[in-house]
Amino acid sequence: MSSSRALLADLIGFDTTSRESNLQLIEFARQYLEGFGVPCQLIFNAERSKANLFATLGTDDRPGIVLSGHTDVVPVDGQAWTVPPFTLTERDGKLYGRGAADMKGYIACVLAAVPSLLAAPLSMPVHIALSYDEEVGCLGVRSLLTELATRPHTPLLCIIGEPTELAPVLGHKGKLAMRCDVHGAACHSAYAPQGVNAIEHAAQLIGELGHIGARLRAPALQDSRFDPPFSTVQTGVISGGKALNIVPAHCRFDFEVRALPAQDPRQVAEQLQRYARDEVLPRMQAVNADSAIHFSELSAYPGLATDRHSQAAQLIARFCGSDAFSTVAFGTEGGLFDAIGIATVVCGPGSMDQGHKPDEFVSVAQLNACDAMLARIAEYLHTRPS
Structure with a gap:
């Protein structure tokens, strides 16, 4: 198994339905990142039953790129699954499990990219932001953004990895x-x-x-x-x-x-x-x-409407290999990042056609393509002048 597929199997194994705690997944991600020497900050809810994770690769002395995803998933209650929803199942080039598309597939790829991102000095930092309770109103990420707004360097770009089949999305309602x-x-x-x-x-x-x-x-x-x-x-x-x-x-x-x-x-x-x-x-x-x-x-x-001529749009076009910018009908945390001055785009593996449904899946091809996109980000950050 590729690193991203192996990590996706781990992530799907955690039942992070919004009504449940996400702390087991967050602790898994924290231990994984700290195993590479990446320090992590956890931002808990009032009950300390859930947490956001924020980690920085490289030196946090200049604007960087945020790779952001939510850890919670929607319920499986009443849905007719033919595979165990919280166990990764591979069949006919598809990886099944609750959250495979929305959006643990992206998180798995981000975690899998950490070694390559750390392989050479980064010209700007890469931040990993994992949130809770996105599915019930984008609630958890707000405390993370409050913390982020106090930092001296506003990130240059945030990539929200919601499933867009890796098409670059600049807007939503x-x-x-x-x-x-x-x-x-x-x-x-x-x-x-x-x-x-x-x-x-x-x-x-x-x-x-x-x-x-x-x-x-x-x-x-x-x-x-x-x-x-x-x-x-x-x-x-x-x-x-x-x-x-x-x-x-x-x-x-x-x-x-x-x-x-x-x-x-x-x-x-x-x-x-x-x-x-x-x-x-x-x-x-x-x-x-x-x-x-x-x-x-x-x-x-809030909605999101990133300018197609902006640096953020140019960067995501470079990373995903397409400037066929579009919008999506569903909402994301992107408007909240944008509201504090962080230019934001939406681009991730899988399709929302599978999200929230029984037998949710992400294709192996989409997971591999996301790995390739993150590899291009690593290459850009390793060759770009500091």
């Missing part, structure tokens, strides 16, 4: 996830006008979200680089009611906005909040003064 709680007043359904039906008023709010989403499709607001080329709004979860003969006093729904990088998803939330305050709530409180509508943010991350 941002996301805002919100919850709305509608509190009405219960009564017997025979006297429905005396109550405040929380489900019906929540439905009015959801309908307004549909109108807002329709307005976002206006041609003037579209960006043809993205698919779909406009910002989207959708309600994904709703609950409420106790019984058919009781006017429901409570209804909750969750909605999300996936916004083009040039648009602020919070503007959608603000529009809905104004509609709730000015239109829906007065009708509710006219029947019962204690009626209320509350909004809360569940998660958010």
Whole structure:
């Protein structure tokens, strides 16, 4: 087995589903890196049940390159796997296991590249950043970036290794996830006008979200680089009611906005909040003064839009051998790196067509191609003048 395949087998063996700890994987990576003399910094969550890892190869006295990946994976519950999800299985040139594509394949290649990166003096440092809880809102990486923002040298480039089949991606949409709680007043359904039906008023709010989403499709607001080329709004979860003969006093729904990088998803939330305050709530409180509508943010991350003429774009084109820049529909931690001034691109092995699905896999060919890309990065850093 190649080094990257062997390391991928180890990484898949750790169940790092977001609801679980990632510390076993982080400790494995720490011991591996420190075995090559690479010091590691661990940044824990408040409960010390999860951690980010940040390590630097070379001298940290100038801007460098960040190789970044998240360690958590999505659940396998309810999925019809034909292979053990937390054991690497090779079949017909494909490597199966939860996280093989999203995105332990990339992390395995990065770790496998450490010896070659250290084989000769580096003209600039290489940073390895491993995060937790990306799959539940890009939560863990934020404390890592807070630490990184205090350092004297801002990295020149960050490569997020999400699965793009090693195509260079310069952009993705941002996301805002919100919850709305509608509190009405219960009564017997025979006297429905005396109550405040929380489900019906929540439905009015959801309908307004549909109108807002329709307005976002206006041609003037579209960006043809993205698919779909406009910002989207959708309600994904709703609950409420106790019984058919009781006017429901409570209804909750969750909605999300996936916004083009040039648009602020919070503007959608603000529009809905104004509609709730000015239109829906007065009708509710006219029947019962204690009626209320509350909004809360569940998660958010910014979009990414790296200039195709930037140094970052030129570098990733050189490393992956293509300047066919594109965008992706899914989100990454890239917008958060970009927000603190680190130019960011997305490029990694495998395809998101396999991510989050049963029998997730990365092909051996893609893993080998990622090894080759990282070898080109090593060659560049060994030959580039300091």
